[in-house]
Amino acid sequence: MDWTSIYLKTAGLNVFILGTGEVATRRANRFLDHGANVKLAGNDLSSDLLEKGAGLYSTDDVDELVEWADLVIVASGDGEMSDYVSKISHDKLINRADYPLKGNVIVPTSFNIGDIEISIFTNGKSPLMARQLRKKIQSIITEEDVLEIELQDYARLKLKEVVEDQKERRKYLYEIFEDEKINELIKSRQIDDAKLYIDNLIRGLK
Numbered sequence: 001m002d003w004t005s006i007y008l009k010t011a012g013l014n015v016f017i018l019g020t021g022e023v024a025t026r027r028a029n030r031f032l033d034h035g036a037n038v039k040l041a042g043n044d045l046s047s048d049l050l051e052k053g054a055g056l057y058s059t060d061d062v063d064e065l066v067e068w069a070d071l072v073i074v075a076s077g078d079g080e081m082s083d084y085v086s087k088i089s090h091d092k093l094i095n096r097a098d099y100p101l102k103g104n105v106i107v108p109t110s111f112n113i114g115d116i117e118i119s120i121f122t123n124g125k126s127p128l129m130a131r132q133l134r135k136k137i138q139s140i141i142t143e144e145d146v147l148e149i150e151l152q153d154y155a156r157l158k159l160k161e162v163v164e165d166q167k168e169r170r171k172y173l174y175e176i177f178e179d180e181k182i183n184e185l186i187k188s189r190q191i192d193d194a195k196l197y198i199d200n201l202i203r204g205l206k
Contacts, residue, residue, distance in 0.1 A: 003106060003121070003123065005119065005121070008071075008105075010031055010034040010035055010036045011034070011035035011036070012035065012036070012037065013031070013035075013036040013037065013070050013071060014036070014037050014039075014068055014069050014070045014071070015028075015031045015036045015037065015038045015039070015069060015070070015071045015072075015073065016038075016039050016040075016041070016062075016065040016066060016068065016069035016071070016072050016073070017038065017039070017040045017041070017072075017073040017075055018040075018041050018042070018059070018062065018072070018073065018074050018075060018076045018081065018082065018085050019040070019041070019042050019073075019074070019075035019076035019077070019097075020040050020041075020042030020043055020044060020045055020056070021042070021075065021076070021077065023075040023097045024040060024042065024073070024075035024076070024097075025045075025046065025049065027073050027075055027095075027097065027107060028040060028049055028054055029048075029049065029052070030107070032049070032052040032053060032054060033052075036071075037053070038053070038054045038055070039054070039055040039056075039057055039065055039068070039069075040054060040055070040056055040057065041056075041057045041058060041059045041061060041062055041065060042056070042059065042076070044056065059078075059081060062081070062084070062085050062088075063088060066085060066088050066089050066092065069089075069092060070092070070093060071092065071093040071094070071095065071105065072085065072086075072089040072092050072093070072094045072095070073094075073095045073097060073107070074086055074094065074095070074096045074097060074098060074103070075097035075098070076098075082096075082098060086102065086103075093105045095107050100124050101124050106121055108120055108121040108130070109121075109127070109130045109131065109134060111134055111138065113138065113141050113145075113146060114143075114146035114149070114150075115146065115149055115150070116141065116145075116146065116149065118134075118137055120133050120134055120137075144186050144187065147186050147189070147191060148177070148186060150191065151176070151182065151186070151191070151194055151195065151198065152173060152176070152177065154195055154198065155172075155173060155176050155198050155202070156169065156173060158198065158199065158202050159172055159173070159202060162202060162205055163205065172202075172205070176198060176201065179201075181197060182194050182197060182198070185197065
């Protein structure tokens, strides 16, 4: 496989999307929701996208739009225009929604459960199976897993204040993860009590 997963900071990113159809709209919403500046070239935009700050432009402006963009997304049914935009985007990050493997950026199916974001990429072989795998993963991640992440983050920040060695912090984080009292508090959704319990454990390390 020639691809590896990586997360891109999208706040303030300039994203140009060729197309205004269903796929283009999904891409636009995704990047707008994560703080990007988004301009689309096509026929019309939904009021929702306009309210979020997206801009609508003519396909006559694609050269200027590509020059403006940090990331170019091709999501148009116009094959000739798609190929042209891809050609002039040779030095840009480019996602081809029509032919993903022709670009250099993949926008995989992804979903959030609390602070957990999970992305699935089948190397372009089966979008249908990506959706099926998404359903399976969603069914096994529980609210308790999400709460455990919150407590681990809380404990990690607290430990940084008193334990300099990273390996030592990791050892304590495992102990907190396996602590029966904390697990009982998570099951009963007593998160504030769990944090107080962690505070007392860490206080004992000083």
